[in-house]
Amino acid sequence: MAEDLAEPDDEVLDQDRIDAVLQAVEAEDSAGLEALLEPLHAADIADLLEQIGGADRRALLALWSHEIDGDILSEISDAIREEVIEGLSPEVLAEAVRDLETDDVVDILEDLDQPQQLLILGALEDADRFAVEQAMAYPEYSAGRLMQREVVVAPEHWTVGEAIDFLRGADHLPDQFYHVILVDPRMQPQAYVTLGRVLSSPRDVALSTIAEDSFRTVEATEPEADVAYLFNHYHLISCPVVDEGGRLVGVITIDDAMNVLDEEHQEDMLRLAGVGDESSISDRVLETTRQRLPWLFVNLLTAILASMVISQFEEAITRLVALAVLMPIVASMGGNAATQSLTVAVRALATRDLTGANVARVIRRETVVGLLNGVFFAVVMGLVSWVWFGDPTLGLVIAAAMVINLVVAGMAGILVPVMMERAGVDPALASGTFVTTVTDVVGFFVFLGLAALVLL
């Protein structure tokens, strides 16, 4: 029964199995295909569907789609989920979504077009459909969308024995629950008890005496990113969700929070790189091109801006072509130093380590770091330029430009994301382009301007 995962790559979904699956698909051997897929976890089947090509995927689904269940639908990436759902018969789809907890259905629905949403809602039983529609009434990316509605509660005055008897008699319990939530008569959560404490305590102990010291709730309208932060910061395992009146409406568990945290990280990383919200490498070529183009376009505009700075110094460059050779170095070093500061700042804002309490000190710190590295590279690059072009004054000019640009880089790398955060904009979004525009423009202007003043 135990499965040794010392080599997860080899065992879980390896190249051999993928090759065998593709062969079975080509041979239209549906029994063989089933034998290959049956032992796999839903998450691995989803990975397989994502990793094979579109034509293979359609051929596989044609042979095997009646076996698709809700767990697999939950696991596949948004990029191909629509395509997969389109290929399912209404009966298979209905059976698949009926298996799922309502929060998983909501998660699937969110990313679909309306006709597919209606198809899935139509497949649900009335009570589940009502629950899903209620969840969809909460704002996108809110705790209300993330929570599961099935909760395990007990009146505050119950004992361990009463709770156990209630649980044993319960018709339907959530797949996952880690706490018994104690509520008052108005369904307002007051505390919770871990299942471990319930299990290890005698039957006559009052639940309220073994409740956890630390207890938090979130409101259903709260952004899911804030909820994920709370889980990570306070090491929560589950957290009750309440409405404006403080009444219990659901519970969020750590696996959902982990998922959100993962998506937030991905979003930050992709946004910092100017990739927009591209969801995955399984997106189609045209879709990917379309997503990346706007950010490249912004970069083109800022690059043209930097070029306009250069064009102000055409005469200087014509008279001293070494300027054209050296100027990209000043800009490049500034861009790199700025990206360093920026990334640290965006990360610190995301983890809330950068706050009003330390922003002034962090700005000072980044400026000093820029200054120190600026001085170091000024000396190095000054000497290199002197040796290369045999002109000590040129060395001094590039040294001065390097110090100034690296100080500016340190300040811009922190100020731009902090100001974007204050303005309510995600600091990861396009910060990179703004910041390197600053260092390009300043780098070219200071270097060429100083050169024009001093050398010509």
Place this chain on the structure above:
Amino acid sequence: MAEDLAEPDDEVLDQDRIDAVLQAVEAEDSAGLEALLEPLHAADIADLLEQIGGADRRALLALWSHEIDGDILSEISDAIREEVIEGLSPEVLAEAVRDLETDDVVDILEDLDQPQQLLILGALEDADRFAVEQAMAYPEYSAGRLMQREVVVAPEHWTVGEAIDFLRGADHLPDQFYHVILVDPRMQPQAYVTLGRVLSSPRDVALSTIAEDSFRTVEATEPEADVAYLFNHYHLISCPVVDEGGRLVGVITIDDAMNVLDEEHQEDMLRLAGVGDESSISDRVLETTRQRLPWLFVNLLTAILASMVISQFEEAITRLVALAVLMPIVASMGGNAATQSLTVAVRALATRDLTGANVARVIRRETVVGLLNGVFFAVVMGLVSWVWFGDPTLGLVIAAAMVINLVVAGMAGILVPVMMERAGVDPALASGTFVTTVTDVVGFFVFLGLAALVLL
């Protein structure tokens, strides 16, 4: 008892409280300080210590250090932990670490220098010290270091009632446990049962009949990053850890895995930006400068390489200065497009969405995306250059260079990280510098080379 967290920023550790704390520190009002800090969660006290300046921190600790407990030590970032521990009396330190589970002690020890390690080991009771030393014998960043050694096990043949009676009689149970692990007589885990199932099942039910369908173990020597991936991929809550003989030696819980995942993300993001393994914004200026300098130095070398390409075309630039004005645009667009591909590739490698099964297709995809965006920006930039400098041939030259550089960018952005991964190097590490070197060199060479051929 319930604490409303609708506005966690305002309530948890807000600017007002930090200001009040700093005032109490300045007034040396230790009673006031204690009243302000006592209601805070250990994670928030740690944040406070990180966010205030070094002098304030030392003053605060001088007044309050006897209240520091193990949880706070666990929460503070590595950057200031040594400083905090140095300020503690041996008695306070001993009491603080005795509170902790052994995995938390290991986590603290890992980042300390040897004298401080010995101080902490000396403060532990014999049994705990032995457990910690055993954990430290596993490789760094392995499952063995991450796991807690306290496990809750039951023989395979037990019933629900036997398990409950055992738990009620147990002397010491872990703070957190979510499963009862079923073991055979050689202590090899065979299955596990969620506490929810134990609680909701009648006493005479055999544990083996309510065990989870899906069950995985990890070996103690497995890298923690692989463990975190397993938790995320298979939505695990806890996972038994076994030795080479398959015998149970500990258990890893989801909060530890979430922590590793978070650190892995941070590492990828910082490495992509060339920030090395800088741990936090509370690092000191000199430390930060020292960490960032090597990456800037690598960037300097590559920037000089690109400049050497430019210097081959000094004559062309002297004769047509528009080349100096336009060349940074070609390089910049290539660098940006490459960073986009690279970031998507690094992310996909980290989440294991980019594997042997789809690498050829993804490379093809990135190349086509590069080609399509290349053609688009070739047309735009060709027209802009024509209008700007009144020279249609110059427009054609920059258009051709743009297409070539964006295709190269797409390919380099994916090939470099894939090759680094195959070579066993973290693909996030310095990929950015390699890739943009390629696009700088190719961009300058193709643009200036074509111009020299066609225009002069």
